[in-house]
Amino acid sequence: MSGIPRARTIEALAPVLRAGHLSPVDLLEDCLDRVAQFDGRLAAFVALADHARDDARAAERELRAGHWRGPLHGIPIALKDNYLTHDLPTTAGAPGIGIAFPRIDSYAARRLRQAGAILVGKTRTHQFAWGTTTPPTRNPWAPDRVPGGSSGGSAAAVAAGMCVAALGSDTGGSIRIPASLCGVVGLKATFGRISRAGVIPHSWSLDHAGPLTRCVADAATLLLALVGYDPADPGSVDRPVANWTLALDQPIRGLRIGVCRNHFFDSNQSGVEQAVEAAIRDLAAAGAVITDFRLPLLDFGLGAIFAIELASSAAYHDRSLRDGIVAHFEPDVRTLVEMGRLVSGADYLKAEQYRHRLARDFADIFQKVDVVVGPTTPLTAWPVDTPSVAIAGAMESVLAASWRLTYPYNLTGMPALSVPCGFDAAGMPIGLQIAGRPFDEMAVLRVAHAYERDHDWSDAEPALTAA
Amino acid sequence: MSQDHGGRVSGFEIAGLDLTAERRAAIATAYRDVETALAVLRRLDLTDVPPMIIFDPMLPYRPGGKS
Numbered sequence: 001m002s003g004i005p006r007a008r009t010i011e012a013l014a015p016v017l018r019a020g021h022l023s024p025v026d027l028l029e030d031c032l033d034r035v036a037q038f039d040g041r042l043a044a045f046v047a048l049a050d051h052a053r054d055d056a057r058a059a060e061r062e063l064r065a066g067h068w069r070g071p072l073h074g075i076p077i078a079l080k081d082n083y084l085t086h087d088l089p090t091t092a093g094a095p096g097i098g099i100a101f102p103r104i105d106s107y108a109a110r111r112l113r114q115a116g117a118i119l120v121g122k123t124r125t126h127q128f129a130w131g132t133t134t135p136p137t138r139n140p141w142a143p144d145r146v147p148g149g150s151s152g153g154s155a156a157a158v159a160a161g162m163c164v165a166a167l168g169s170d171t172g173g174s175i176r177i178p179a180s181l182c183g184v185v186g187l188k189a190t191f192g193r194i195s196r197a198g199v200i201p202h203s204w205s206l207d208h209a210g211p212l213t214r215c216v217a218d219a220a221t222l223l224l225a226l227v228g229y230d231p232a233d234p235g236s237v238d239r240p241v242a243n244w245t246l247a248l249d250q251p252i253r254g255l256r257i258g259v260c261r262n263h264f265f266d267s268n269q270s271g272v273e274q275a276v277e278a279a280i281r282d283l284a285a286a287g288a289v290i291t292d293f294r295l296p297l298l299d300f301g302l303g304a305i306f307a308i309e310l311a312s313s314a315a316y317h318d319r320s321l322r323d324g325i326v327a328h329f330e331p332d333v334r335t336l337v338e339m340g341r342l343v344s345g346a347d348y349l350k351a352e353q354y355r356h357r358l359a360r361d362f363a364d365i366f367q368k369v370d371v372v373v374g375p376t377t378p379l380t381a382w383p384v385d386t387p388s389v390a391i392a393g394a395m396e397s398v399l400a401a402s403w404r405l406t407y408p409y410n411l412t413g414m415p416a417l418s419v420p421c422g423f424d425a426a427g428m429p430i431g432l433q434i435a436g437r438p439f440d441e442m443a444v445l446r447v448a449h450a451y452e453r454d455h456d457w458s459d460a461e462p463a464l465t466a467a
Numbered sequence: 468m469s470q471d472h473g474g475r476v477s478g479f480e481i482a483g484l485d486l487t488a489e490r491r492a493a494i495a496t497a498y499r500d501v502e503t504a505l506a507v508l509r510r511l512d513l514t515d516v517p518p519m520i521i522f523d524p525m526l527p528y529r530p531g532g533k534s
Contacts, residue, residue, distance in 0.1 A: 310501065335494055338486070342484075350513060356516050357516050
């Protein structure tokens with residue numbers, strides 16, 4: 001459609017929408033056309049908003065009248081199906097099993113509407129955000145492969161251009177994993193930065209809300225639209241907000257980049273390892289100072305994330321456990337929820353003690369570095385219904401491997417972002433993960449933007465075919 | 468959770484799970500990986516480290532706070 005910039009980013013679209021060179025109605029129609037063409041195969045959406053066209057027309061009227069609300073005005077954005085909305089049902093991937101969620105707007109939905117965004121629909125989540133495959137959604141880069149999860153629908157929808165951006169949630173990596181596997185940007189800001197009010201809980205102390213976008217600047221724009229103290233979320237924090245979008249172009253010369261050589265590089269597919277090592281070399285060539293370090297405590301982290309996530313999930317689903325509704329959950333999710341009852345209180349609290357120690361160790365590291373980089377996932381998108389794949393010469397469960405490099409930053413609450421950094425031999429996207437000290441999203445976004453600007457990975461688009 | 472009888476079965480009962488033998492077996496199998504990871508965590512001595520969770524009995528009294 002004429003008038004739509006090839007990049008299809010907020011960064012590129014906002015100026016042409018504001019200038020009247022493109023109508024929000026035409027932009028929305030283009031997204032809906034792509035949904036009609038491709039979503040039969042990708043299954044990224046579970047619902048489309050009936051009145052999105054009305055909203056786009058209203059945005060058009062406002063823009064014509066010169067009432068520009070900001071860079072999200074007229075931008076089609078999708079929400080993961082665990083964000084409550086007053087105008088669309090929310091199912092958390094579990095429709096028709098006897099659980100009803102309120103028809104009210106989540107904090108994020110409210111903020112996006114206020115910013116003039118067009119909420120185009122709801123994207124598929126792995127049921128209750130508890131898994132990394134998001135069936136039956138498929139990966140736009142290869143429809144026989146998974147999109148990752150649990151925000152797999154959001155990542156697939158953004159990668160396929162069916163919306164300009166989307167929101168996801170991240171408890172152990174659920175924004176960054178699908179972002180990595182689908183070749184888009186995924187940002188989990190510091191715990192407490194973005195209110196989770198109205199997002200179906202999975203694990204209260206690990207859950208984060210955040211954006212999936214086509215470029216780093218768009219992630220910064222959405223972050224800016226969503227941050228702020230919200231007393232409705234007990235985890236929300238009242239901290240100063242910087243205009244991250246204005247600082248993206250600051251050079252990274254002299255910035256100190258840490259590389260944790262244990263855990264994050266213990267066992268990765270060769271294509272992932274090569275792409276990430278190349279990215280680290282490129283960051284060094286751009287003037288960053290690279291410092292290798294080791295964090296032995298990471299060897300103990302899996303038990304901690306298991307204990308907290310399983311126990312929290314069982315607590316949240318207690319009513320479903322009592323009433324037998326779990327029998328209608330997807331089998332993998334049912335097993336996880338039931339297992340949560342077996343985690344002892346002592347193990348749960350030990351996990352929380354571990355978390356404290358890990359956060360302290362990272363704080364020590366951040367005396368010497370400004371950000372930490374590494375792979376987002378040790379593997380690229382794997383074929384659907386494949387329980388295990390070869391990683392570094394050994395067969396490994398894809399579920400165990402997929403969150404290994406992301407969950408440490410849920411335990412510590414640090415901001416972390418995945419940005420595309422290449423493709424493997426099969427043409428599957430690879431993600432570079434950049435993490436920062438709490439509330440220093442600026443450093444994370446600067447490094448990601450500097451890397452993205454010097455490479456054209458984000459310009460690549462999947463060759464989509466209609467169903 | 469290596470067996471589906473004996474002392475471990477009481478673990479299901481303590482946890483308040485009223486399950487069929489088939490479900491118990493499925494959960495026991497799935498829980499092995501969790502148990503292995505928890506055993507690794509238990510090896511750490513964290514005696515002097517307080518838990519990360521924040522205890523906030525004042526929460527209901529904060530503006531907009533919920534109990």
